[in-house]
Amino acid sequence: MTRPLHERTPLLESRPLSAALGQRVLLKLEALQPVGSFKIRGIGALAQQLVAGGARRLVSSSGGNAGLAAAYAGRMLGVETLVVVPSTTPLAMRARIAAEGARVVEHGSAWDEAHAFALGLAREAGSAYVHPFDDPRIWRGHATLVEELAEQCARPGLLVVAVGGGGLLCGILEGLECAGWGELPVLAVETEGAASCARSLAAGQLVELDAIRTIAVTLGAKRVAQKVLEWSARRPIESLVVSDRSALDALERFAADHRLLVEPACAAALAPVYERAPALRDRGPVLVVVCGGAGVSLELVREWRERVG
Numbered sequence: 001m002t003r004p005l006h007e008r009t010p011l012l013e014s015r016p017l018s019a020a021l022g023q024r025v026l027l028k029l030e031a032l033q034p035v036g037s038f039k040i041r042g043i044g045a046l047a048q049q050l051v052a053g054g055a056r057r058l059v060s061s062s063g064g065n066a067g068l069a070a071a072y073a074g075r076m077l078g079v080e081t082l083v084v085v086p087s088t089t090p091l092a093m094r095a096r097i098a099a100e101g102a103r104v105v106e107h108g109s110a111w112d113e114a115h116a117f118a119l120g121l122a123r124e125a126g127s128a129y130v131h132p133f134d135d136p137r138i139w140r141g142h143a144t145l146v147e148e149l150a151e152q153c154a155r156p157g158l159l160v161v162a163v164g165g166g167g168l169l170c171g172i173l174e175g176l177e178c179a180g181w182g183e184l185p186v187l188a189v190e191t192e193g194a195a196s197c198a199r200s201l202a203a204g205q206l207v208e209l210d211a212i213r214t215i216a217v218t219l220g221a222k223r224v225a226q227k228v229l230e231w232s233a234r235r236p237i238e239s240l241v242v243s244d245r246s247a248l249d250a251l252e253r254f255a256a257d258h259r260l261l262v263e264p265a266c267a268a269a270l271a272p273v274y275e276r277a278p279a280l281r282d283r284g285p286v287l288v289v290v291c292g293g294a295g296v297s298l299e300l301v302r303e304w305r306e307r308v309g
């Protein structure tokens, strides 16, 4: 088998977060992946399969970490990569994607429009589409995170993970089942303005949000993958919604505690630890997936602080 494009990441026991929660807290440091997030696991695996199947051009529709991972994968695999981004994609992220050698094309004002346009381009001969989260090959790639965990620690009491479109969550649930940890409770965390998973789980069916209103833009999928609901019919998925301010507070505390700057999307999963959320009471050891994210800078943190107060 060819070598995967992701790295094996450290698992560490956090003294400061354990002290904050009053229970052992373990961190899976996906922020240390190349391109700064877990995304390279699933997107990298999918890209490898597409290129092995003859694709000579990858087309992505994400102006976020999935697009960045696709660009990195394309460069590592020696194929052209085209990333269609909506007009909302910040210049800094476009620059990061372009720095990986990908071509960045703007289309539409929201992800749905970029997605539809990218799908059309991917139908050209030799091209293949790399969805940001809704593909079983991506989930299989994300599941490698749990394969590593099973070698790095004993079964924790609770796993905490941020949810956007649900790709990471689906990958983790698949990985847990494969590792024989299918009973491990999982807490899915979102911010208030992007609570598509919480809403869908509560309704027992896919709920589409009409708007995304959060600084955790990476969690801003209007609806989650159908697969999330399929999983919830098979096993419990606990859900928690935190405020933007909680996520930002956690982001700043985490930077101070571990010298790691992560996106609000990632900090959302750290917020319940710092806030001693009731959902975490007597659940230790608590394992948090520090999913990372490249869409952050000191300047952005200052802007977010002004916005959320």
Ligand SMILES: *Cc1c(COP(=O)(O)O)cnc(C)c1O
Pocket (backbone or CB within 6 Å): 037, 038, 039, 065, 066, 133, 162, 163, 164, 165, 166, 167, 168, 169, 218, 219, 221, 263, 265, 266, 291, 292, 293, 294
């Ligand atoms: C993509 C991403 C998420 C959400 O992952 P989904 O698979 O869309 O649920 C959370 N945090 C970061 C940093 C991400 O890049």
